[in-house]
Amino acid sequence: xxxxVFFMILITGVVLFAxxxxxxxxxxxxxxxxxxxxxxxxxxxxxxGSIIDAEPEDMTQDALNKLIAGRDGSDSVRRxxxxxxxxxxxxxxxxxxYVDISSDIKKEMHYSRDIERLFIYQIVxxxxxxxxxxxxxxxIDGDIHKEFLGFYDMRDVYKFTxxx
Numbered sequence: 051x052x053x054x055v056f057f058m059i060l061i062t063g064v065v066l067f068a069x070x071x072x073x074x075x076x077x078x079x080x081x082x083x084x085x086x087x088x089x090x091x092x093x094x095x096x097x098x099g100s101i102i103d104a105e106p107e108d109m110t111q112d113a114l115n116k117l118i119a120g121r122d123g124s125d126s127v128r129r130x131x132x133x134x135x136x137x138x139x140x141x142x143x144x145x146x147x148y149v150d151i152s153s154d155i156k157k158e159m160h161y162s163r164d165i166e167r168l169f170i171y172q173i174v175x176x177x178x179x180x181x182x183x184x185x186x187x188x189x190i191d192g193d194i195h196k197e198f199l200g201f202y203d204m205r206d207v208y209k210f211t212x213x214x
Contacts, residue, residue: 078103083179084116086127087168094172095127106182107142113176114138114149130169132158138173145184146207147177151198153191159199166199171211178210185209 084099101112118138120129131138137152159165174186188204189195198204 085172085175086121087130087172089126089128094175109180110140110142110147110177114140117172117176130165145182147183147186149173149186150189150192161199163201166201170202174208175210
């Protein structure tokens with residue numbers, strides 16, 4: 051009888067542990083618009099994507115990670131943000147997302163006015179589609195710079211622009 055009770059307690063513990071583990075993996079998610087660059091590098095295309103439903107800073111970082119990951123399986127979009135770990139870090143304060151860009155990205159990107167515009171607004175439009183984010187400001191390696199690729203003033207505060 052003792053063996054049976056011990057066995058039942060052991061099985062109950064294993065079942066409860068398994069249930070607890072599966073519930074902890076159920077991270078609440080929400081849909082948002084993620085903006086990717088079309089294959090011809092002409093415009094931004096909105097796609098509905100799922101990001102974690104958490105604090106705005108966590109949501110924005112998850113969205114940036116999805117932009118970096120790209121949609122490589124799709125022929126209609128093209129990746130312009132290089133896949134470099136920790137190349138885009140975001141913090142949020144007073145409805146503004148402050149995005150810090152690693153200068154390592156510059157080494158992997160083509161320099162053109164259109165590429166820089168698509169790069170900026172891919173990030174801006176995606177982040178401002180998240181609840182609680184109205185504007186985006188950029189820093190490079192933690193410092194405010196006038197330019198990134200040489201065409202747009204990175205000291206500006208950016209807001210959503212409807213994709214063309």
